[in-house]
Amino acid sequence: MSEDTRVPPGNVLRYSFPERLVHWLAGFSYVYLMLTGLAFWSPWLFWLAFALGGGTISRELHSWVGLIFVVAVLLMFRMWHRQMHETAVDKEWWDAIPHYIRNEDEYVPTVGRFNGGQKLLFWGFLWCGLFLLLSGLILWFPNWVPWNLRYLRYIAVIVHPSLALITIGLFIIHVYMGLAMERGALISMTRGYVTIAFAKRYHGLWYNRVADDPSAKNETP
Numbered sequence: 001m002s003e004d005t006r007v008p009p010g011n012v013l014r015y016s017f018p019e020r021l022v023h024w025l026a027g028f029s030y031v032y033l034m035l036t037g038l039a040f041w042s043p044w045l046f047w048l049a050f051a052l053g054g055g056t057i058s059r060e061l062h063s064w065v066g067l068i069f070v071v072a073v074l075l076m077f078r079m080w081h082r083q084m085h086e087t088a089v090d091k092e093w094w095d096a097i098p099h100y101i102r103n104e105d106e107y108v109p110t111v112g113r114f115n116g117g118q119k120l121l122f123w124g125f126l127w128c129g130l131f132l133l134l135s136g137l138i139l140w141f142p143n144w145v146p147w148n149l150r151y152l153r154y155i156a157v158i159v160h161p162s163l164a165l166i167t168i169g170l171f172i173i174h175v176y177m178g179l180a181m182e183r184g185a186l187i188s189m190t191r192g193y194v195t196i197a198f199a200k201r202y203h204g205l206w207y208n209r210v211a212d213d214p215s216a217k218n219e220t221p
């Protein structure tokens, strides 16, 4: 049975099973990284490491889970990057952001599969993820850094937590949007589908395309 046939009447498929799987790989690995990272960042938060199995195991797993997170983000890039480029409609959407925040839908332009904010999150996590990996590798293997490039270690000590704090900001907004602000969004990432009303309200241009041809789900923009 193809996944599309399991979409109940009155709904449309928004995320395929592979898309959801990759998303939750990124989601769960990120939460682990955030909690253990916060534990290493401040002595006030070190209790988090105890809660997650102890300081030693948290320190060891943080690096490996970091690799899993970056792989998930790269898979996301492969799946979605063509649909994440900014369009003229996204610029109009950003101009209308105060109306979007106040739920004044009549003043918010209808957008494609992802709105400007979702695209910003995607690129933010991609670039932060790549530089977190680079700085993380330096912190993981400091002895591999040649002596004449030793200043890179000091840069990594500053860059790694700074980028992590940026991603925490993105993460808080993302979870708030997904769980509280756009009712129905969470189901799209668990069961894969959204109601037609949700699709029309938040992604009208995308809905018009998939209503005619469900296989057009992944087309740009």
Ligand code: HEM
Pocket: 023, 026, 027, 028, 030, 031, 073, 076, 114, 117, 118, 119, 121, 122, 125, 171, 174, 175, 178, 179, 182, 185, 186, 187, 188, 189
């Ligand atoms: C673990 C907590 C998380 C929850 C509850 C969550 C929830 C969601 C939901 C409900 C959607 C669907 C939004 C829609 O299409 O309207 C979504 C999409 C998405 N998520 Fe997450 N997510 C989480 C973590 C993450 C992390 C850590 C990343 C970073 C890589 C991420 C990246 C994305 C991206 C790129 C999309 C598609 C565009 C967007 O909706 O922003 N998510 N997420």
